[in-house]
Amino acid sequence: MVFEMTRKIWVLDTTLRDGEQVPGAKLNLYEKLEIAKQLKKLGVDIIEAGFPASSVGDFNAVKEVATKIGNTDDIMITGLARAVKADIDAVYNSVKYAKRPLIHIVLGTSDIHVEKKFRKSKEQILQIGVEAVKYAKSLLPEVQYSTEDASRSDFEYLWATIEAVVKAGATMINVPDTVGYADPAEFGELIYKLNERLKNLNDKVLLSVHCHNDLGMATANTLAAVKNGADKIECTINGIGERAGNAALEEVVMAMKTRPKVYQGYTKINTKEIMNTSRLVSSLMGLDVQVNKAITGSNAFAHSSGIHQDGLLKSRDAYEIINPKDIGLEDMELVLTARSGRHAVKNALEKLGLNQLNEQQFEEIFAAFLELADAKKEVYNHDLYVIIEKYFAKHDSNVIHYSDNFYELMDLQVISNSIFPSASVKIKKGKQVLKSSAVGTGPIDALYSAIAEISQLDIKLLEYNISSVSRGKEALGKVKIQVEYNGEKYTAKATDTDIMKASALAFINAINSIVVDHMLPANQMIM
Ligand code: KIV
Numbered sequence: 237m238v239f240e241m242t243r244k245i246w247v248l249d250t251t252l253r254d255g256e257q258v259p260g261a262k263l264n265l266y267e268k269l270e271i272a273k274q275l276k277k278l279g280v281d282i283i284e285a286g287f288p289a290s291s292v293g294d295f296n297a298v299k300e301v302a303t304k305i306g307n308t309d310d311i312m313i314t315g316l317a318r319a320v321k322a323d324i325d326a327v328y329n330s331v332k333y334a335k336r337p338l339i340h341i342v343l344g345t346s347d348i349h350v351e352k353k354f355r356k357s358k359e360q361i362l363q364i365g366v367e368a369v370k371y372a373k374s375l376l377p378e379v380q381y382s383t384e385d386a387s388r389s390d391f392e393y394l395w396a397t398i399e400a401v402v403k404a405g406a407t408m409i410n411v412p413d414t415v416g417y418a419d420p421a422e423f424g425e426l427i428y429k430l431n432e433r434l435k436n437l438n439d440k441v442l443l444s445v446h447c448h449n450d451l452g453m454a455t456a457n458t459l460a461a462v463k464n465g466a467d468k469i470e471c472t473i474n475g476i477g478e479r480a481g482n483a484a485l486e487e488v489v490m491a492m493k494t495r496p497k498v499y500q501g502y503t504k505i506n507t508k509e510i511m512n513t514s515r516l517v518s519s520l521m522g523l524d525v526q527v528n529k530a531i532t533g534s535n536a537f538a539h540s541s542g543i544h545q546d547g548l549l550k551s552r553d554a555y556e557i558i559n560p561k562d563i564g565l566e567d568m569e570l571v572l573t574a575r576s577g578r579h580a581v582k583n584a585l586e587k588l589g590l591n592q593l594n595e596q597q598f599e600e601i602f603a604a605f606l607e608l609a610d611a612k613k614e615v616y617n618h619d620l621y622v623i624i625e626k627y628f629a630k631h632d633s634n635v636i637h638y639s640d641n642f643y644e645l646m647d648l649q650v651i652s653n654s655i656f657p658s659a660s661v662k663i664k665k666g667k668q669v670l671k672s673s674a675v676g677t678g679p680i681d682a683l684y685s686a687i688a689e690i691s692q693l694d695i696k697l698l699e700y701n702i703s704s705v706s707r708g709k710e711a712l713g714k715v716k717i718q719v720e721y722n723g724e725k726y727t728a729k730a731t732d733t734d735i736m737k738a739s740a741l742a743f744i745n746a747i748n749s750i751v752v753d754h755m756l757p758a759n760q761m762i763m
């Protein structure tokens with residue numbers, strides 16, 4: 237079979253249905269709407285907004301998404317139904333408010349599902365599927381039929397089901413690897429064979445795939461399907477979903493964009509919205525993104541090895557296959573750690589305006605950097621200023637005291653209660669010792685208000701994340717925050733066994749980064 241050189245691949249996002257099945261990730265109506273709005277901005281073709289028969293709340297949420305987000309021609313809205321009238325009615329009555337509504341029906345085709353789950357004959361199940369499609373088709377023109385557990389189904393029975401439901405009016409056939417059992421070569425072959433028969437039967441019907449990640453192969457299986465003729469892929473943001481999750485939208489889409497010759501397909505996803513969508517889903521669902529997660533993990537574009545940093549500074553394509561700007565990040569991140577080499581440190585110093593160091597000066601500064609990096613894990617620009625200042629103070633008495641502008645935590649007290657959560661902080665700025673107290677809506681709000689008051693900067697906290705780095709009594713709390721100042725975003729981290737102290741240190745790191753950005757270049761340090 238010959239495929240067109242490059243085909244449009246439809247993207248159905250099921251973050252709000254399969255993704256929402258993750259324990260603890262349940263969203264209310266307003267949160268669902270927020271995410272749906274962002275998915276539309278991202279450019280998905282279809283939003284699966286929920287499982288309307290599961291609860292009144294979900295029915296209303298799907299209806300609201302259909303009404304408010306599905307009010308244009310460029311997006312379809314669907315909801316899931318089992319092959320029973322009540323479920324199909326619930327989907328119809330909630331999605332019908334969209335300009336382009338779709339009913340999605342699921343029914344198993346594997347022997348395990350037919351015999352053990354439904355305890356019926358194959359013929360009976362096939363007939364139930366056909367009747368369900370006929371009924372859905374009497375309500376709406378667009379009907380998708382999912383052959384649940386397709387990858388473990390007998391091929392001829394799977395095909396007989398597909399043939400029958402297409403003849404009954406299904407406009408999309410979705411082939412799920414429900415339990416993440418498939419292997420890419422095997423799944424690709426299955427899709428190839430199904431596509432050949434389907435396109436001979438009715439070439440208007442879209443062939444779709446829906447892969448789970450139980451063996452870590454959801455993305456690979458989805459891409460194998462694309463290579464073998466699938467017209468549509470079903471994904472979730474950050475790969476969230478039942479058990480080990482679903483194929484991650486960002487991974488499949490970026491693979492197609494990065495390797496167009498291999499996959500010969502394109503999507504209409506606006507990839508610059510990927511990070512915004514990932515962050516929104518993660519924060520509203522309360523599901524952290526694994527730091528090394530492909531595309532959306534916080535380390536996905538952060539380089540810390542000296543060898544890599546050196547290579548990147550010489551030529552970015554040495555270690556970079558995706559421009560971070562393509563997914564909506566500002567730029568790659570060169571993290572200064574004890575593993576960073578001379579090239580990265582020199583580059584960071586030059587960015588601060590310190591580009592006239594001779595070799596001997598640089599070597600001494602680099603040695604001081606390594607000493608600090610060993611003690612501190614991550615070195616920030618304000619730390620570099622302090623190193624530079626100490627160096628020049630040793631060699632030259634006429635030095636501008638930049639470190640007088642930086643803040644250093646001396647002490648803190650945080651009181652958590654439901655009446656007046658409050659915090660007091662003692663902070664050093666140069667030779668000054670500054671104190672402040674504040675009450676807030678919670679302990680972190682109180683703590684950050686007290687620190688912000690000392691800095692006199694109008695800072696908005698955009699994101700606050702806390703996670704444990706190790707286990708047991710000695711567990712370290714790692715706080716990562718993002719703040720906004722003057723329209724610019726700053727990210728900062730800190731780690732400590734005391735999570736309040738880690739929170740304060742992260743905020744102070746962010747403030748010091750803001751201070752650095754608003755200082756004179758460091759080459760004016762020596763007067
Ligand atoms: O995993 C699955 O089989 C599903 C279907 C409803 C498509 O989620």
Ligand code: ZN
Binds near residue numbers: 414482
């Ligand atoms: Zn699924």
